[in-house]
Amino acid sequence: MTEAKWAFEVPGKLEIPYRYFAGTFSSRWFRALRDEKKILGCRCPTCRKVFVPPRGNCERCLSKIEEWVELPGTGTVESFTVVRYxxxxxxxxxxxxxxAIKLDGADSSLIHLLGGVPPDQVQVGQRVKAVFAEERKGRITDISHFAPAAEAKKKAEYKKPVVQKTRAKPQAKVKGKVKKPAAKKPVKKTAAKKQAAQKKAVKKIVRKSKRSR
Ligand SMILES: [Zn+2]
Incomplete structure (x- = not known):
């Protein structure tokens, strides 16, 4: 334990194995992965948004969702991180x-592993496709990973892929361009200035009083 000035810093270790009930609705999703090698999305009856992974209620309008749609298993890398430990x-x-992979036909992103590409070559905007595991057990890992899919056509709305390496540069440029306004020096009123100001104020009062007479 280390003692700081205001608080204690206590080192700890936490590992919590857990199970959760997928529910009758979401269990359909896992069955499709395991038995059909298909990624399903669920569509909100009101706002028509498609979600993956599925949810029983729309996160936007709270409507009850019961409709399934089959997705092609291709998508686009929206963002990513490289885990090095x-x-x-x-x-x-x-x-x-x-x-975070935005599957074609979905309005939400699915977090999953990206394989078949060196970490330094992953790009935002990259087209990927799902690769299914040989042995599937009705879990998210039934999708082994997502791999680059050169053959998956780029959508019209795709922006030019941004390479992670160069991400920091535009920020630096912006920082350089946006100059912070120079801090205004506090104006110190000297005794002489204060006196002059007081005299002016007195003159004004005198003028006004003369007019009113
Ligand atoms: Zn909705």
Whole structure:
């Protein structure tokens, strides 16, 4: 334990194995992964948004969702991070890439592993496709990973892919361009200035009083 000035810093270690009930609705999603190698999305009856992973109620308008749509299993990397340390719960040795993937036909993103591409070559905007595991158990890892899909046509609305390496540069440029306004020096009123101001004020009062007479 280390003692700081105001608070204690206590080192700890936490590992919590847990199970959760997927529910009858979301269980359909896992069955499709395991038995059909299909990624389903669920569509809100009111706002028509498609969500992956599925949810029983729309996160936007709270409507009850019951409709399933089959998605092609292709998508686009929206963002990603490179994990460079080992954890017992990670399915692969580091470095591994975790990406937020916007599946074609979906309005939400799915977080999953990205494989088949060196971490330094992953790009935002990159087209990817789902690769299913040989042995599937009705879990999210039934999708082994997402791999680059050169053959998956780019959508019209795709912006030019941004390479992670160069991300910091535009920020630096912006910082350089936007100059902080120079801090105004506090104006110190000298005794002489104060006196002059007081005299002016007195003159004004005198003038006014003369007019009113
Ligand atoms: Zn909705």
């Amino acid at each position: 080992a954890e017992p719960f990670q399915p692969h040795k580091p470095p591994l890439v975790l990406a």
